[in-house]
Amino acid sequence: ETGVTQTPRHLVMGMTNKKSLKCEQHLGHNAMYWYKQSAKKPLELMFVYNFKEQTENNSVPSRFSPECPNSSHLFLHLHTLQPEDSALYLCASSQPQGAGQPQHFGDGTRLSIL
């Protein structure tokens, strides 16, 4: 068991659809992350939440909207996506800075935009 659960595992959507990705962690961590993973590219950090507050937004287009209602749950709301947004979206959690603790990842959501 991973400790970080992402749903759905696969998602196919049209460019005009609205959908949400969900992430839940059972590790007692206080920091949560969204990454985009595309082939042949480094992991792209999208958003970071620390104690439910957003601390990083790496110039992500507004068609991606994160939500962190509590330290255990993280959502990524998707709206009017583009074909280049097709990728694997990974959620991760960790202890806050200074602890040297690694990130724990979910299995990811494979997103395909038609």
Added chain:
Amino acid sequence: AQTVTQSQPEMSVQEAETVTLSCTYDTSESDYYLFWYKQPPSRQMILVIRQEAYKQQNATENRFSVNFQKAAKSFSLKISDSQLGDAAMYFCAYRASNTGNQFYFGTGTSLTVIP
């Protein structure tokens, strides 16, 4: 900005042999952590090994060990007695101790294990 470079997009190793994956990074920090993650085809990223920059001793986890050269900013992963289950993408990652929650990842090395 911190960058992490993995110069080997693909590597292969014969089963039971040893392979070394390269990683270099760029930072002006003196206190940080380095990680190697494994991502098998099942997609879940799993921590393989971790190194604290202030420790001179190289980290070891069973068949996995690192060669940490702080002055050279190099952090290679050695896999001994390679097994078929070691086949995966391997990512090197960096995290500064005192400058936020960001982790910086390399582009990954795809490791094939040949039976």
